[in-house]
Amino acid sequence: MIVASLSNISRYRGISKNLDIAFDWLEEGAWRQLSAGKYQILGDEVFALVQEYVTKEHSACRFEAHRRYIDIQMLISGKETIEVVPVDSLSVIEPYKPDIEFFACPEAWGAHALAMTAGQCAILFPEDAHRPCMNVGGVAEPVRKLVVKVAL
Secondary structure (H helix, E strand, O other): OEEEEHHHHHHHOOOOHHHHHHHHHHHHOHHHHOOOEEEEEEOEOEEEEEEEEEOEOHHHOOEEEOOOEEEEEEEEEOEEEEEEEEHHHOOEEEEEEOOEEEEOOOOOOOOEEEEEEOOEEEEEOOOEEEEEEEOEOOEOOEEEEEEEEEEO
């Protein structure tokens, strides 16, 4: 897991070619004009999802992980909490299907809580089970989010 502001993501260049392509696309800023939907950047290797939703109670959100993709999750507006735990510490509740798997909340708590605001990027690798879309302080609010899927 890497958490950085959009202005600092270039620090992480060189991890993979596809990640560098995603960073270029993010820095160019064309995403600012996009409506909700899916957008191809480099076919199935790098693509973006623009999402709009209202944050939920923590109990309504599930941990998820992806095997084929790195997620770059960035809020465009609003705020939310994303919790992150090692995927190997969780029990599967919905088996893997391309490209997502869901997990039960851990009994012993130890999640990293990311307080996400506009312009912050959470770069989540396959080993990072994450529980996004959670409200902050029990207050539901509208969020506009960009999720860039980066193939390994």
